[in-house]
Structure formats: C-alpha cells, structure tokens
Amino acid sequence: MRFNAQNSITGSSTLRVAASGDPRPALPAEILAYGGDGFLASVRALGRHLSFKFRRLCIEEQWYVGVRSRVSGAEAFELKAFYLLNPPRDRFFADPFVAEREGRSYLFFEEFVFAERRGVISCIEFDEQGFRGAPSVVLEAPYHLSYPFLFEWEGETYMLPECRASGCIKLFRAVEFPYRWEFAGDLLENLWAVDATIFEHGGSFWMFAGGVKKNGKIDSELFLYFADTPLGPWHEHPANPVVADVCRARPAGKVFTHEGLLIRPGQNCSQSYGGATVLNRIDVLSREEYRETPIKSLGPEWFPGRR
Numbered sequence: 001m002r003f004n005a006q007n008s009i010t011g012s013s014t015l016r017v018a019a020s021g022d023p024r025p026a027l028p029a030e031i032l033a034y035g036g037d038g039f040l041a042s043v044r045a046l047g048r049h050l051s052f053k054f055r056r057l058c059i060e061e062q063w064y065v066g067v068r069s070r071v072s073g074a075e076a077f078e079l080k081a082f083y084l085l086n087p088p089r090d091r092f093f094a095d096p097f098v099a100e101r102e103g104r105s106y107l108f109f110e111e112f113v114f115a116e117r118r119g120v121i122s123c124i125e126f127d128e129q130g131f132r133g134a135p136s137v138v139l140e141a142p143y144h145l146s147y148p149f150l151f152e153w154e155g156e157t158y159m160l161p162e163c164r165a166s167g168c169i170k171l172f173r174a175v176e177f178p179y180r181w182e183f184a185g186d187l188l189e190n191l192w193a194v195d196a197t198i199f200e201h202g203g204s205f206w207m208f209a210g211g212v213k214k215n216g217k218i219d220s221e222l223f224l225y226f227a228d229t230p231l232g233p234w235h236e237h238p239a240n241p242v243v244a245d246v247c248r249a250r251p252a253g254k255v256f257t258h259e260g261l262l263i264r265p266g267q268n269c270s271q272s273y274g275g276a277t278v279l280n281r282i283d284v285l286s287r288e289e290y291r292e293t294p295i296k297s298l299g300p301e302w303f304p305g306r307r
Contacts, residue, residue, distance in 0.1 A: 008096035008107060009082060010065045010274075011306045061273075061307070062087065063094040065109050067126055076258065077279075079302040083130055090114055093122075093135075095147040097254070099157070099178065106178045108159070110146035111135060121148045121161055123178050139172060139181050147195045149254070153230050158184065164192050164218075169209065171231070187232050188225070194218045195251040198230050201262065201285060205230045208264065210250040219269040220246035226287055235287075242290040246270045248278040255282075264292060272307065276300070 066082035085107070087093045095110040104125060111122040121139040125132040139145060143165035150159055157174040159181060169191055173184040187196075193209035200206075207225040211218035222243035225234040243249045243266075252265035252274075261281050268276040276299040284291040300306035 007070055008065060008067050008098050009079065010063050010094045010096055010109070011300060011303060060114055061092065062089070063092040063274075065093045065096040065107065067096070067098065067105075067107055069128060077296060077298065079298060085109075085124065085131055085135075087111075095162075097148055097150050099150050101177060107131075108138070108148040108150060108178070109135075110148070111137065112146070117144075119144045119146045121145050121159070136179060138179050141166070147251075149195075149197055151198055151230060158230070160187075160196050160198060162194050162196065164194050164211070167192055167214070169193055169196050169207075185231070188234055192216060193223070197251045197253075197255060199255040200230075201255075204228065204287070206255075206285065207234060208251050208255070217244075217246075219250050219267070219273065220244060222249040222251070222266070224290055237290060238288060239290050243292065248280055248294055252277045263295075266294075268297065275307075 064084050064086045066084040068080075068082045071078075085093060091111060091113045093109050093111055097108045099106045099108065105127060106123055106125050108121060108123050110119045112119040120137050120141075122135040123138045124135040139148070139159065139161065141163060143163055145161045145163055147162035148159050149161070150157065152158070157177050159172045159174070160169070161172065163170050167190060168186040169188040171184045171187050172181040174180070175182050187207075191209070191212045192214045193212045196207055196209040198205060198207045205227045207227070209223050209225070211221065212223045221241040223240045224237040224242045226237060227234045241249075247268045247270045248266040250267040250269060252267045255262065255264050257263070262285070264280045264282055266278045266280055267274055268278050276297050278294050279296040279298070280292040281295045282290075282292050
C-alpha cells in the first residue's frame with residue numbers, strides 16, 4: 001500500500017489468471033549448492049524461487065486506487081472514508097497522485113494491462129460525489145511507466161513518472177493540463193531508478209529514488225540527490241544509499257510536513273511488495289548527511305480481504 005499527503009491510496013487483492021509462457025525458468029545460482037547447511041539453504045531458496053514463479057504465472061495482484069476528502073490532525077492517518085476506483089479484471093490501477101486546478105481535482109495513476117505487460121499513465125477527474133467519467137490515458141511510452149509524481153515550478157506543471165526501463169529519470173511538462181504532456185528532458189542518465197520523488201527544503205531541491213543501478217536493490221536501497229532547481233543539474237549525495245532497509249527504503253508518495261515534522265513515506269517490502277507504508281521522520285537533511293526515523297506503519301488491516 002502507498003499513501004501520500006493528498007489523501008489518495010493504492011491497495012491490492014489477488015486475481016487468478018491463466019498461466020502463460022515457459023513454466024520452467026532458469027534456476028538462480030544460490031539453489032545449485034550442495035551439502036550440509038548449504039543444502040538446507042538451497043532447499044529454502046528453491047522454495048522461495050518456485051513460489052515466486054508460481055505467483056507470477058498463476059496469480060496477478062490486482063491493485064486499485066482510492067481518494068477521500070482532505071483531512072488533518074490525528075484523522076490524517078486514519079484510513080477510512082475512501083471511495084475506490086476499481087479496475088476491470090484485465091488490468092490494475094496503482095500509484096495515485098492528486099492534482100488540483102481551478103477548483104477541480106484530478107487523480108493520476110498507473111494503468112497496467114496484464115496482456116501488454118506495460119504500464120501507462122492515466123487520469124480521471126473526481127469531486128466529493130465520486131469519480132467523473134472514465135479514466136483517460138495521458139502518457140505512454142515504448143517502456144513501462146508508473147508512479148506519476150507531479151510538481152509545479154515557475155508556473156509550469158511537471159510529471160516525473162517512473163520509467164526505469166529507459167535507464168534515465170525523465171521529466172515531462174504539461175502542455176494542456178491534464179491530458180497533454182511533452183518530454184522536457186532527462187534529469188539523470190544511466191540510472192535505473194524507481195519512484196523518483198522531488199521536494200524542496202532548506203533552500204535546496206531534493207530527490208529520492210530507489211535502486212538506481214541496473215541490477216540494483218529497488219526495494220531495499222534508497223538514494224538521494226540534490227540541486228538548486230528541480231530541473232537540475234542534480235548531484236549525488238555522498239552518503240548514498242542513505243537508507244538500506246527493505247522495511248522502509250522504497251519511496252511511497254510525496255514527502256510532506258505534518259505538525260512541523262518532515263515525513264517521508266516508504267514501502268515495507270519485507271514480506272511482499274507494497275505490504276505496508278512506513279512514515280519516516282526526516283531528522284537530518286543536508287548535502288553531507290541524512291538521517292531518518294520510522295514513526296508509524298500503515299498496513300492493509302483496515303480493509304478486510306486486502307493483502
């Protein structure tokens with residue numbers, strides 16, 4: 001589950017689908033060891049590997065998104081009163097971000113069609129009565145897109161979608177908000193990052209991203225970059241990775257301020273991808289140091305039947 005300060009969420013259940021492709025994938029190197037404790041470790045590794053492959057072949061996680069009216073204080077983290085946007089059975093919706101323009105509210109999110117194995121960015125308008133019309137695709141590419149992070153700068157609206165498969169962190173600018181976008185440049189190249197998240201603090205701009213290496217640990221390593229403007233040039237933080245913990249590293253939404261505290265949402269992927277959201281208090285943020293403390297966990301228990 002992901003959560004951000006603008007009161008949108010994503011969660012998941014499971015959907016069984018027909019298996020496809022070769023059911024005999026190559027085994028990872030760690031299961032080829034023999035003898036003693038190594039043999040037991042190999043058996044456990046084989047079990048994890050086959051379980052993962054079975055889920056990929058036979059079960060799809062069907063994510064959905066939801067929104068609610070803006071709340072504050074202690075109620076801000078009470079997960080209730082959302083209305084949900086449920087996808088058709090052939091796809092999922094995930095990674096929600098909200099934008100407001102001229103009194104109208106828009107929900108941007110990833111739309112992933114199972115048959116195509118590739119995500120696009122879609123948008124739907126909503127109000128206090130619910131969603132208006134059907135989602136519209138607003139950005140697509142030859143590679144997978146997700147996590148449509150939005151920000152404003154000098155009167156322009158920008159989107160920073162996850163496009164890890166491209167090997168760059170790419171920026172797009174709204175030409176006709178919310179439905180037309182154009183490529184505005186690469187913020188960083190030769191990086192295979194996930195869930196890049198920008199915010200301003202203390203006179204600098206900061207960007208978190210998971211993974212960054214081509215075969216990097218996208219769920220358990222968090223990298224930090226800084227710049228004088230959100231358009232760059234961006235510089236790598238000397239303490240990278242600033243977090244190395246599968247229980248909280250991967251970004252889970254916008255960095256926000258709550259009761260004077262700077263909060264970074266992260267994912268707990270220790271049991272499963274997106275298994276919970278952890279709110280991390282940023283204690284030290286400078287161009288030389290970074291420290292944070294986890295202060296609250298938001299799991300799926302509030303909604304029966306959710307994983």
